[in-house]
Amino acid sequence: MRDMIIDLIKEKKYSSVRNEILKMKSVDIAELISELDASDSLIVFRLLPKDLAVEVFAYLHNEKQKEIISSITDKEIQHIMDELYFDDMIDFLEEMPATVVNKILKNTKEDERKLINQFLNYPENCAGSLMTIEYLSLKKEMTLKEALNHIKATGFDKETIYTCYVIDANRKLQGTISLRKLVTGDESKTVEEMMNTDIIYVTTHDDQERVAHLFKKYDLIAIPVVDKENRLIGIITIDDIIDVIDQENTEDFQKMAGMEPSEEAYLETKTFTLAKHRITWLLILMVSATFTGGIIRSFEDVLESVVVLAAFIPMLMDTAGNAGSQSSTLMIRGLALEQIKLKDFTKVIWKELKIGSIVGIVLSLFNLIRIYYFEKIDMKIGLVVAVTLYFTVVLAKLLGGVLPMAARKLKLDPALMAGPLITTIVDALALVVYFTMARWLLGV
Amino acid sequence: MRDMIIDLIKEKKYSSVRNEILKMKSVDIAELISELDASDSLIVFRLLPKDLAVEVFAYLHNEKQKEIISSITDKEIQHIMDELYFDDMIDFLEEMPATVVNKILKNTKEDERKLINQFLNYPENCAGSLMTIEYLSLKKEMTLKEALNHIKATGFDKETIYTCYVIDANRKLQGTISLRKLVTGDESKTVEEMMNTDIIYVTTHDDQERVAHLFKKYDLIAIPVVDKENRLIGIITIDDIIDVIDQENTEDFQKMAGMEPSEEAYLETKTFTLAKHRITWLLILMVSATFTGGIIRSFEDVLESVVVLAAFIPMLMDTAGNAGSQSSTLMIRGLALEQIKLKDFTKVIWKELKIGSIVGIVLSLFNLIRIYYFEKIDMKIGLVVAVTLYFTVVLAKLLGGVLPMAARKLKLDPALMAGPLITTIVDALALVVYFTMARWLLGV
Incomplete structure (x- = not known):
């Protein structure tokens, strides 16, 4: 084309x-x-x-x-x-x-x-910035017939006329009535008799994530936006909310991969901007990882006497990081969709503890067998690796469960407690457990 | 409450x-x-x-x-x-x-x-499984007035009556007309004169992701679903599409964290099921990571002569993984939202190459200074680390850009080419570069 x-x-x-x-x-x-x-x-x-x-x-x-x-x-x-x-x-x-x-x-x-x-x-990301002023307002004294005629006379240009808003002389929102009710209802009745007064609405400064949540929960097509005096200012329609959902998800994906969030599409973003968005977290995580390096240095004597221990470091670090990421991802997502709430804290801990144990045992046994039977390495080293793996997986699962919830509790964004950060923390823990186990079980 | x-x-x-x-x-x-x-x-x-x-x-x-x-x-x-x-x-x-x-x-x-x-x-995740049969059908011969009366007589129970579907005697879909047009149009005109014949529709076996994409692109509130003979079977409404969008995003989050996707909410899923969903990928990635361990073993002589090299392994591995995850996340998200297409391949490679260079240089210089001035370690070792870091970051960015697109090309899900897998691959590459550099620059 x-x-x-x-x-x-x-x-x-x-x-x-x-x-x-x-x-x-x-x-x-x-x-x-x-x-x-x-x-x-x-x-x-x-x-x-x-x-x-x-x-x-x-x-x-x-x-x-x-x-x-x-x-x-x-x-x-x-x-x-x-x-x-x-x-x-x-x-x-x-x-x-x-x-x-x-x-x-x-x-x-x-x-x-x-x-x-x-x-x-209106600040970005608030209800005010999503509004449109093309909506239909009615007065409660109108009959349904008058209301329909009013719509016929003025309704052509409106972005959505499926929900009409009933306001008084001061533009205060009194009720809503759907076009469906206007069309199917008895035309001699008044708007007031037929309107819904139990209105779901937001104010101009409400966060767009909250607005999207209301749309999902109540299956809305549009929502009215009022100011502090309850005066109708505009409406938000579902098509803009779908964009918000995509945008909020993209932001979470970006944060969870250790990037500063950006609304612009990848191909339309300048190289330098993209690099800038990525570098901060890489630097922070890199500095944190040097602490992990510090742990290795403080156990240099162990490593010097049993160099083969170094060969298991990548496996332990990767598995710990992956196990932690899995849990934290489910938490972050559950919190974002409000499927998990702060009051579920103990349930989550208990569940992650059980999952960590199951997963830990399977992975440890698998490793023990592999190291001893297939790689023919000393059984003791196999034991050190297996025990470390078990503890690390359990720890990783627990931290992956706890940290996003702690962030929410502290009013921080749970998405920050994702893979990269948890990996760094868990890696350090894994190495401490590993070398301590080695010193103890191998007697070095 | x-x-x-x-x-x-x-x-x-x-x-x-x-x-x-x-x-x-x-x-x-x-x-x-x-x-x-x-x-x-x-x-x-x-x-x-x-x-x-x-x-x-x-x-x-x-x-x-x-x-x-x-x-x-x-x-x-x-x-x-x-x-x-x-x-x-x-x-x-x-x-x-x-x-x-x-x-x-x-x-x-x-x-x-x-x-x-x-x-x-109907198979899960296809248009057929999202449909409802509560829609309003009209005949093209009706006048708008007749159509409105028909709606008044039958329309109360319909889940959405804002778009009406015009069908012939064989239920073949001929057009659509919005309630808005019925209400605001000249009531003596026929439905045929006013209906829209350029219809966006899906068939029962279309994938739900495609359906969601059409809703977003054309700002739809409902879409008709037809069978192979173009007969109208049902409609899909926007509230169900929002659930699809959330579900598809959750799936991507899960896959990207190395889990089998699941539709059930975390708290409602059994512990054993959650453990099972996580264990497969952990095992696969663990086995892959042992190859990385194999690399360390094959360079044991280098490590034995300069044990301090081990201290930089966590930092190199973590940074490589993080750099790769950043790129792959942006790719996967861009492909999912159709903001990045396969034909953008060379643009993406070129962009990631530039970003990788900028990020790589900054991180390398930072490390060189830290190692030499602050940790007072041999300049040569600092150089080995810095050069390795530069190459690894560039490689990680490239792979993070290429692999999700390659997956799409091979009709696999790009979300599988996310952090965990890329980390494993990039870690191995990082270590090969590291020890080769060390051997060469340190002469061991």
Whole structure:
């Protein structure tokens, strides 16, 4: 598809390009434009009918949006701004440099400018930054018939009209009513009689993770957002929440692999930024690992007399790290999905202790047999390795269970207590157990 | 809340229990019941009005559902089955032992039984297993007014009526029309004139990950599911897709930490099952790590002459593993979200090479200074460590970038190429580089 379009552009067959593109959905056109170079993408964008151009624009990623905005006329920019859904416009403006934002705001009416500034000021990752203002409000005195007529008159532009919000003269939220009830209910009844007053809502400064949790728990499609005075400010719709879920998961993946989280996609992030995000934790973990090295140095005499002990260090370290990562991953995930709560602490400890014992015994026996029968190494060394392995696995499982919960208790992010950090801690413990066992059992 | 209810039950103040519970939302009641013991939870469940009981039942987890089903009468079971949404019923039946399923099926009408059996036979994780049959179908000849009247007459029970599906006499899917268009459109027009014929749909055997991807890409709230003959079989709604997204992410987290994936929540999984899920990969990785140990043994002479080299093994191994995990995590996540595609291979390699160089140089210099100035160890040993670190980090970054993409290319799950596996591979490489460098630079 992309190659065909490029060929058609080269041959300057613009009307064929247009015909091909008009067969596509807006998000697919956006994907195509993202893959073209600056001049070709501008040509394709300019071939789009005005309203489709706005839809496509909303789907482009920030870099491409910037590129296009810098190449089109003020009038074209104005049209895009007028037609974009409010939340898409805010998302776009948030990523633009101040000069572009000012240029755009200069051309908007004063009350809209005020609203935009208010929305731009909501902290990232809070409910306010996810809101849109395209929702339908009703008055409780309306009959269902009047409400439906009101929707017919005004509803075309709304991003979602499936839930309508009932507000009073001060914009205070009084209830919600679904379009389904409006359509299927007795049309002479009033909105007040039919509306749901047990409303699930959030405030502008609530964290987006909490908002996503409410959507999941109550199977919502949209949620109203109110300010401190309970006045309706906007709504958040499910499509933006799915993005939040993906984003929060990506953040957890990144943190759990010892990186600073970033919202930008990998290919769109600069090399230097990626390197910076990775280096801090690598340095911290590297310095911690030198303590582990210190442990080896303090047992140098043991190692000197039985050099073969060194050969089992990688296996012990890797297994300890892996065993700890498994537990901490399940904890972090369980805490994130609220399947595990702080009050389950003792249950978790007890469970991990049992799992650690089972796993530890299996791995230890496996090793003992392998070392003694297959590698024909001294039984005593096999015992040292097996006993160390058992204790390390149990310890690793316990720490993997405890540390993420401790982090939650201390209001830190449990995702920080993941594989890399736990590996470093458990590695040190494994070596202390190993050499102490060796000194004791081998008498060196 | 829970404690108060338990107290009220103990005091046999059942009407107060009922009053308290009726103030709550169904999902919260389900959460409460899950926390009670068998007899208390049955009491609370029986206090619920019939229809609320069904709603609450749908939210309970499988173990609790089984517990309740085994304690209530056939008539009560019958009522729950009649009133459950079809997809919730299928979810429930899928988890029940065959005896329970047969008992329930015996009491259903023949055509419903056939349908249930058909649904139970869809493989897990495919579109068919997520479907519900509660959707609204229209004929294209209807006017919008007729369509709305049809919805008023039949629409109350449908799980979602916001998108209606237009089918012909053979149930072939011809188009979709949103309730919004029905309400806001000219009521004398026909459905055919207003419907959307460019339909996004899936077939019963499509993978659930693909379905979720379509929801995200096109901001859908529901998607129709058709069979091979393009006949409409059911629809999938967004709330079930959010569960799929969470489930797929949990699976990735589990695989990336070297565990067999499991859908059950941690606290509801048996200790033995959890141990089993963890042990396979631990064994595989442990055996691989013994190869790493073999490398140390083959360089025993080097280690014997310069025992201090052993002290840097943990730091080198940990850093190599962490550097590799960082890259592979970003790759796996990028591939899962379709932000990185196979055709980006060379871009990724080049980027990781650059990142690896930057990170490698910083870490190496840091180490060189630390070893020489602070630990006062021979400069040559510092050099060996620094050079090894540089090469290992670059190698780790490259492998972390390449292996997940190679897995995708081979139609394997990229999530398998995560931290634990890459750590094992990179550790071995790190040690080979380390001892070769030592032999060469230190002349042992």
